[in-house]
Amino acid sequence: MDGIKVYAASLGSPPILLPEAEIEAAAHEAHVRGKLVFAHPHTREGLMNAINGGADVIVHTIPNAGVLDDSMLTPMKKAGVALIPTLKLWRHELRNDRTSQREKFVASGVEQLRIWAASGGVILFAPMLVTWTTMTPRKSSL
Numbered sequence: 263m264d265g266i267k268v269y270a271a272s273l274g275s276p277p278i279l280l281p282e283a284e285i286e287a288a289a290h291e292a293h294v295r296g297k298l299v300f301a302h303p304h305t306r307e308g309l310m311n312a313i314n315g316g317a318d319v320i321v322h323t324i325p326n327a328g329v330l331d332d333s334m335l336t337p338m339k340k341a342g343v344a345l346i347p348t349l350k351l352w353r354h355e356l357r358n359d360r361t362s363q364r365e366k367f368v369a370s371g372v373e374q375l376r377i378w379a380a381s382g383g384v385i386l387f388a389p390m391l392v393t394w395t396t397m398t399p400r401k402s403s404l
């Protein structure tokens with residue numbers, strides 16, 4: 263195991279938040295073993311719990327959180343997290359949505375990445391994930 267991934271907020275509506283204290287406990291156990299904590303943020307609240315709970319890597323942009331403003335950007339920078347954009351994932355995940363809705367969502371993720379990059383934030387890429395989402399038609403369990 264190279265790390266653990268926590269769902270700071272679940273998929274679905276409404277998303278279920280993993281409390282910051284539980285992320286913190288998981289992060290503590292991972293960190294004492296020298297492992298990284300990857301967090302699936304899904305929502306603004308999920309992102310904040312992940313950051314405050316000690317996540318090392320934010321695994322996706324958060325298109326439904328809107329503009330990556332200072333309320334998110336500053337804590338992300340202060341925590342020193344890295345971001346894996348997974349932009350290609352959004353087109354896959356929203357493939358059954360209306361095109362305009364899907365493209366708006368994707369554009370939000372792209373804009374968040376642009377802002378993160380402009381701030382000097384660390385960006386990681388996960389080519390395996392992109393390949394998987396391109397080639398696997400099953401519902402994502404990522």
Ligand SMILES: [Zn+2]
Pocket residue numbers: 302321322404
């Ligand atoms: Zn995820």
